[in-house]
Amino acid sequence: MNRELRRIRPIRRADVQGMHVWELDEDIAMASGITKPRSLEVFQTMYEKYFLKVNQSLLLYSIILDERVIGRAELGLIDRENGNAAFGIVIGEQSSWGKGYGKEAIIELLGVAFNELHLHKVYCEVYAFNQRSLNMMDSLGFHRDGVLREHELFHDVYHDLVVFSMLATEFKEICVGK
Structure with missing residues:
Protein backbone atom coordinates (compact mmCIF):
# COMPACT_ATOMS: atom_id res chain seq x y z
CA MET A 1 0.00 0.00 0.00
CA ASN A 2 1.19 3.50 -0.79
CA ARG A 3 1.88 4.93 2.67
CA GLU A 4 0.79 8.39 1.49
CA LEU A 5 -2.67 7.02 0.71
CA ARG A 6 -4.83 6.77 3.82
CA ARG A 7 -7.40 4.01 3.67
CA ILE A 8 -9.25 5.05 6.84
CA ARG A 9 -10.47 8.32 8.27
CA PRO A 10 -12.76 9.16 11.20
CA ILE A 11 -16.39 8.49 10.33
CA ARG A 12 -18.54 11.49 9.41
CA ARG A 13 -22.27 12.02 9.77
CA ALA A 14 -22.56 12.12 5.98
CA ASP A 15 -21.23 8.53 5.80
CA VAL A 16 -23.93 6.95 7.94
CA GLN A 17 -26.88 6.75 5.56
CA GLY A 18 -24.80 4.93 2.94
CA MET A 19 -23.56 2.47 5.57
CA HIS A 20 -27.11 1.55 6.47
CA VAL A 21 -27.51 -0.10 3.05
CA TRP A 22 -24.80 -2.60 3.97
CA GLU A 23 -26.75 -3.72 7.01
CA LEU A 24 -29.60 -4.73 4.71
CA ASP A 25 -27.34 -6.85 2.47
CA GLU A 26 -27.73 -10.57 3.25
CA ASP A 27 -24.08 -11.51 2.59
CA ILE A 28 -22.76 -8.71 4.78
CA ALA A 29 -25.34 -9.41 7.46
CA MET A 30 -24.33 -13.08 7.51
CA ALA A 31 -20.61 -12.30 7.87
CA SER A 32 -21.29 -9.62 10.49
CA GLY A 33 -23.85 -11.50 12.56
CA ILE A 34 -26.70 -9.09 11.89
CA THR A 35 -29.91 -10.99 12.51
CA LYS A 36 -32.36 -8.10 12.52
CA PRO A 37 -31.38 -5.09 10.43
CA ARG A 38 -32.19 -1.81 12.14
CA SER A 39 -34.30 0.88 10.56
CA LEU A 40 -32.48 3.87 9.12
CA GLU A 41 -33.81 5.99 11.99
CA VAL A 42 -32.49 3.60 14.66
CA PHE A 43 -29.20 3.25 12.77
CA GLN A 44 -28.73 7.03 12.55
CA THR A 45 -29.66 7.47 16.23
CA MET A 46 -27.00 4.92 17.22
CA TYR A 47 -24.37 6.83 15.25
CA GLU A 48 -25.56 10.20 16.56
CA LYS A 49 -24.78 8.96 20.09
CA TYR A 50 -21.29 8.19 18.86
CA PHE A 51 -20.86 11.70 17.44
CA LEU A 52 -22.01 13.12 20.78
CA LYS A 53 -19.21 11.09 22.44
CA VAL A 54 -21.56 9.14 24.70
CA ASN A 55 -19.20 6.16 24.52
CA GLN A 56 -15.54 6.98 25.19
CA SER A 57 -14.42 3.42 24.46
CA LEU A 58 -15.30 3.38 20.75
CA LEU A 59 -13.58 4.83 17.68
CA LEU A 60 -15.26 4.53 14.27
CA TYR A 61 -13.60 4.94 10.90
CA SER A 62 -14.76 4.97 7.31
CA ILE A 63 -12.75 2.97 4.79
CA ILE A 64 -12.13 5.09 1.72
CA LEU A 65 -11.39 4.27 -1.92
CA ASP A 66 -11.21 7.03 -4.52
CA GLU A 67 -12.91 9.44 -2.10
CA ARG A 68 -15.94 7.18 -1.57
CA VAL A 69 -16.81 5.17 1.52
CA ILE A 70 -16.53 1.44 0.86
CA GLY A 71 -16.45 0.13 4.42
CA ARG A 72 -16.25 0.73 8.13
CA ALA A 73 -13.68 -0.16 10.79
CA GLU A 74 -13.83 0.21 14.53
CA LEU A 75 -11.84 -0.04 17.69
CA GLY A 76 -14.26 -0.82 20.49
CA LEU A 77 -14.25 -1.89 24.10
CA ILE A 78 -11.13 0.23 24.46
CA ASP A 79 -9.69 -0.60 27.86
CA ARG A 80 -6.95 1.91 28.55
CA GLU A 81 -6.18 0.45 31.98
CA ASN A 82 -5.35 -2.98 30.55
CA GLY A 83 -4.19 -1.68 27.18
CA LYS A 103 -6.24 -5.67 4.87
CA GLU A 104 -4.88 -2.16 4.28
CA ALA A 105 -7.56 -0.71 6.55
CA ILE A 106 -6.75 -3.17 9.34
CA ILE A 107 -3.04 -2.31 9.15
CA GLU A 108 -3.91 1.38 9.49
CA LEU A 109 -6.32 0.62 12.33
CA LEU A 110 -3.56 -1.33 14.09
CA GLY A 111 -1.30 1.69 13.64
CA VAL A 112 -3.87 3.83 15.45
CA ALA A 113 -4.24 1.24 18.22
CA PHE A 114 -0.55 0.71 18.83
CA ASN A 115 1.12 3.97 17.78
CA GLU A 116 -1.48 6.56 18.78
CA LEU A 117 -3.43 4.91 21.61
CA HIS A 118 -0.37 2.95 22.81
CA LEU A 119 -2.39 -0.20 23.40
CA HIS A 120 -0.75 -3.51 24.23
CA LYS A 121 -3.15 -5.82 22.38
CA VAL A 122 -6.03 -5.81 19.91
CA TYR A 123 -8.35 -8.74 19.37
CA CYS A 124 -11.33 -9.81 17.33
CA GLU A 125 -13.82 -12.63 17.02
CA VAL A 126 -14.62 -14.21 13.67
CA TYR A 127 -17.41 -16.66 12.90
CA ALA A 128 -15.85 -20.06 12.16
CA PHE A 129 -17.88 -20.20 8.91
CA ASN A 130 -16.42 -16.89 7.65
CA GLN A 131 -13.47 -18.34 5.74
CA ARG A 132 -12.55 -15.05 4.03
CA SER A 133 -12.09 -13.29 7.38
CA LEU A 134 -10.28 -16.25 8.91
CA ASN A 135 -7.83 -16.25 5.98
CA MET A 136 -7.29 -12.51 6.29
CA MET A 137 -6.51 -12.69 10.01
CA ASP A 138 -4.03 -15.50 9.37
CA SER A 139 -2.39 -13.62 6.49
CA LEU A 140 -1.97 -10.51 8.64
CA GLY A 141 -0.12 -12.52 11.28
CA PHE A 142 -2.77 -12.55 13.98
CA HIS A 143 -2.46 -15.24 16.65
CA ARG A 144 -5.35 -17.70 16.90
CA ASP A 145 -6.08 -17.60 20.59
CA GLY A 146 -8.80 -20.22 20.53
CA VAL A 147 -12.38 -21.04 19.72
CA LEU A 148 -15.43 -20.03 21.70
CA ARG A 149 -17.54 -23.08 21.00
CA GLU A 150 -21.18 -22.55 20.04
CA HIS A 151 -20.84 -19.04 21.41
CA GLU A 152 -23.41 -17.05 19.44
CA LEU A 153 -26.92 -17.88 18.39
CA PHE A 154 -27.38 -16.70 14.83
CA HIS A 155 -30.33 -17.70 12.64
CA ASP A 156 -31.40 -20.28 15.23
CA VAL A 157 -28.02 -22.05 15.17
CA TYR A 158 -25.17 -21.75 17.68
CA HIS A 159 -21.91 -20.84 15.97
CA ASP A 160 -18.27 -21.06 17.00
CA LEU A 161 -16.24 -17.87 17.17
CA VAL A 162 -12.51 -17.92 16.49
CA VAL A 163 -10.63 -15.44 18.67
CA PHE A 164 -7.59 -13.68 17.20
CA SER A 165 -5.17 -11.22 18.78
CA MET A 166 -2.08 -9.22 17.98
CA LEU A 167 0.33 -7.65 20.45
CA ALA A 168 2.07 -4.32 19.90
CA THR A 169 5.44 -6.10 19.67
CA GLU A 170 4.09 -8.39 16.95
CA PHE A 171 2.76 -5.43 15.00
CA LYS A 172 6.18 -3.75 15.16
CA GLU A 173 7.79 -6.95 13.78
CA ILE A 174 5.30 -6.98 10.90
CA CYS A 175 6.01 -3.32 10.11
CA VAL A 176 9.78 -3.90 10.10
CA GLY A 177 9.29 -6.83 7.70
CA LYS A 178 7.60 -4.62 5.08
Whole structure:
Protein backbone atom coordinates (compact mmCIF):
# COMPACT_ATOMS: atom_id res chain seq x y z
CA MET A 1 0.00 0.00 0.00
CA ASN A 2 1.19 3.50 -0.79
CA ARG A 3 1.88 4.93 2.67
CA GLU A 4 0.79 8.39 1.49
CA LEU A 5 -2.67 7.02 0.71
CA ARG A 6 -4.83 6.77 3.82
CA ARG A 7 -7.40 4.01 3.67
CA ILE A 8 -9.25 5.05 6.84
CA ARG A 9 -10.47 8.32 8.27
CA PRO A 10 -12.76 9.16 11.20
CA ILE A 11 -16.39 8.49 10.33
CA ARG A 12 -18.54 11.49 9.41
CA ARG A 13 -22.27 12.02 9.77
CA ALA A 14 -22.56 12.12 5.98
CA ASP A 15 -21.23 8.53 5.80
CA VAL A 16 -23.93 6.95 7.94
CA GLN A 17 -26.88 6.75 5.56
CA GLY A 18 -24.80 4.93 2.94
CA MET A 19 -23.56 2.47 5.57
CA HIS A 20 -27.11 1.55 6.47
CA VAL A 21 -27.51 -0.10 3.05
CA TRP A 22 -24.80 -2.60 3.97
CA GLU A 23 -26.75 -3.72 7.01
CA LEU A 24 -29.60 -4.73 4.71
CA ASP A 25 -27.34 -6.85 2.47
CA GLU A 26 -27.73 -10.57 3.25
CA ASP A 27 -24.08 -11.51 2.59
CA ILE A 28 -22.76 -8.71 4.78
CA ALA A 29 -25.34 -9.41 7.46
CA MET A 30 -24.33 -13.08 7.51
CA ALA A 31 -20.61 -12.30 7.87
CA SER A 32 -21.29 -9.62 10.49
CA GLY A 33 -23.85 -11.50 12.56
CA ILE A 34 -26.70 -9.09 11.89
CA THR A 35 -29.91 -10.99 12.51
CA LYS A 36 -32.36 -8.10 12.52
CA PRO A 37 -31.38 -5.09 10.43
CA ARG A 38 -32.19 -1.81 12.14
CA SER A 39 -34.30 0.88 10.56
CA LEU A 40 -32.48 3.87 9.12
CA GLU A 41 -33.81 5.99 11.99
CA VAL A 42 -32.49 3.60 14.66
CA PHE A 43 -29.20 3.25 12.77
CA GLN A 44 -28.73 7.03 12.55
CA THR A 45 -29.66 7.47 16.23
CA MET A 46 -27.00 4.92 17.22
CA TYR A 47 -24.37 6.83 15.25
CA GLU A 48 -25.56 10.20 16.56
CA LYS A 49 -24.78 8.96 20.09
CA TYR A 50 -21.29 8.19 18.86
CA PHE A 51 -20.86 11.70 17.44
CA LEU A 52 -22.01 13.12 20.78
CA LYS A 53 -19.21 11.09 22.44
CA VAL A 54 -21.56 9.14 24.70
CA ASN A 55 -19.20 6.16 24.52
CA GLN A 56 -15.54 6.98 25.19
CA SER A 57 -14.42 3.42 24.46
CA LEU A 58 -15.30 3.38 20.75
CA LEU A 59 -13.58 4.83 17.68
CA LEU A 60 -15.26 4.53 14.27
CA TYR A 61 -13.60 4.94 10.90
CA SER A 62 -14.76 4.97 7.31
CA ILE A 63 -12.75 2.97 4.79
CA ILE A 64 -12.13 5.09 1.72
CA LEU A 65 -11.39 4.27 -1.92
CA ASP A 66 -11.21 7.03 -4.52
CA GLU A 67 -12.91 9.44 -2.10
CA ARG A 68 -15.94 7.18 -1.57
CA VAL A 69 -16.81 5.17 1.52
CA ILE A 70 -16.53 1.44 0.86
CA GLY A 71 -16.45 0.13 4.42
CA ARG A 72 -16.25 0.73 8.13
CA ALA A 73 -13.68 -0.16 10.79
CA GLU A 74 -13.83 0.21 14.53
CA LEU A 75 -11.84 -0.04 17.69
CA GLY A 76 -14.26 -0.82 20.49
CA LEU A 77 -14.25 -1.89 24.10
CA ILE A 78 -11.13 0.23 24.46
CA ASP A 79 -9.69 -0.60 27.86
CA ARG A 80 -6.95 1.91 28.55
CA GLU A 81 -6.18 0.45 31.98
CA ASN A 82 -5.35 -2.98 30.55
CA GLY A 83 -4.19 -1.68 27.18
CA ASN A 84 -6.46 -3.61 24.87
CA ALA A 85 -9.34 -3.17 22.46
CA ALA A 86 -11.54 -5.20 20.16
CA PHE A 87 -11.74 -4.36 16.50
CA GLY A 88 -14.09 -5.02 13.64
CA ILE A 89 -14.23 -4.27 9.95
CA VAL A 90 -16.69 -4.56 7.10
CA ILE A 91 -16.18 -3.84 3.44
CA GLY A 92 -19.72 -2.93 2.47
CA GLU A 93 -19.16 -2.41 -1.23
CA GLN A 94 -19.03 -5.95 -2.60
CA SER A 95 -17.19 -4.87 -5.76
CA SER A 96 -14.29 -4.00 -3.43
CA TRP A 97 -14.10 -7.46 -1.84
CA GLY A 98 -10.94 -9.51 -2.30
CA LYS A 99 -8.78 -6.59 -3.42
CA GLY A 100 -6.81 -6.03 -0.22
CA TYR A 101 -8.62 -2.89 0.92
CA GLY A 102 -9.76 -4.51 4.16
CA LYS A 103 -6.24 -5.67 4.87
CA GLU A 104 -4.88 -2.16 4.28
CA ALA A 105 -7.56 -0.71 6.55
CA ILE A 106 -6.75 -3.17 9.34
CA ILE A 107 -3.04 -2.31 9.15
CA GLU A 108 -3.91 1.38 9.49
CA LEU A 109 -6.32 0.62 12.33
CA LEU A 110 -3.56 -1.33 14.09
CA GLY A 111 -1.30 1.69 13.64
CA VAL A 112 -3.87 3.83 15.45
CA ALA A 113 -4.24 1.24 18.22
CA PHE A 114 -0.55 0.71 18.83
CA ASN A 115 1.12 3.97 17.78
CA GLU A 116 -1.48 6.56 18.78
CA LEU A 117 -3.43 4.91 21.61
CA HIS A 118 -0.37 2.95 22.81
CA LEU A 119 -2.39 -0.20 23.40
CA HIS A 120 -0.75 -3.51 24.23
CA LYS A 121 -3.15 -5.82 22.38
CA VAL A 122 -6.03 -5.81 19.91
CA TYR A 123 -8.35 -8.74 19.37
CA CYS A 124 -11.33 -9.81 17.33
CA GLU A 125 -13.82 -12.63 17.02
CA VAL A 126 -14.62 -14.21 13.67
CA TYR A 127 -17.41 -16.66 12.90
CA ALA A 128 -15.85 -20.06 12.16
CA PHE A 129 -17.88 -20.20 8.91
CA ASN A 130 -16.42 -16.89 7.65
CA GLN A 131 -13.47 -18.34 5.74
CA ARG A 132 -12.55 -15.05 4.03
CA SER A 133 -12.09 -13.29 7.38
CA LEU A 134 -10.28 -16.25 8.91
CA ASN A 135 -7.83 -16.25 5.98
CA MET A 136 -7.29 -12.51 6.29
CA MET A 137 -6.51 -12.69 10.01
CA ASP A 138 -4.03 -15.50 9.37
CA SER A 139 -2.39 -13.62 6.49
CA LEU A 140 -1.97 -10.51 8.64
CA GLY A 141 -0.12 -12.52 11.28
CA PHE A 142 -2.77 -12.55 13.98
CA HIS A 143 -2.46 -15.24 16.65
CA ARG A 144 -5.35 -17.70 16.90
CA ASP A 145 -6.08 -17.60 20.59
CA GLY A 146 -8.80 -20.22 20.53
CA VAL A 147 -12.38 -21.04 19.72
CA LEU A 148 -15.43 -20.03 21.70
CA ARG A 149 -17.54 -23.08 21.00
CA GLU A 150 -21.18 -22.55 20.04
CA HIS A 151 -20.84 -19.04 21.41
CA GLU A 152 -23.41 -17.05 19.44
CA LEU A 153 -26.92 -17.88 18.39
CA PHE A 154 -27.38 -16.70 14.83
CA HIS A 155 -30.33 -17.70 12.64
CA ASP A 156 -31.40 -20.28 15.23
CA VAL A 157 -28.02 -22.05 15.17
CA TYR A 158 -25.17 -21.75 17.68
CA HIS A 159 -21.91 -20.84 15.97
CA ASP A 160 -18.27 -21.06 17.00
CA LEU A 161 -16.24 -17.87 17.17
CA VAL A 162 -12.51 -17.92 16.49
CA VAL A 163 -10.63 -15.44 18.67
CA PHE A 164 -7.59 -13.68 17.20
CA SER A 165 -5.17 -11.22 18.78
CA MET A 166 -2.08 -9.22 17.98
CA LEU A 167 0.33 -7.65 20.45
CA ALA A 168 2.07 -4.32 19.90
CA THR A 169 5.44 -6.10 19.67
CA GLU A 170 4.09 -8.39 16.95
CA PHE A 171 2.76 -5.43 15.00
CA LYS A 172 6.18 -3.75 15.16
CA GLU A 173 7.79 -6.95 13.78
CA ILE A 174 5.30 -6.98 10.90
CA CYS A 175 6.01 -3.32 10.11
CA VAL A 176 9.78 -3.90 10.10
CA GLY A 177 9.29 -6.83 7.70
CA LYS A 178 7.60 -4.62 5.08
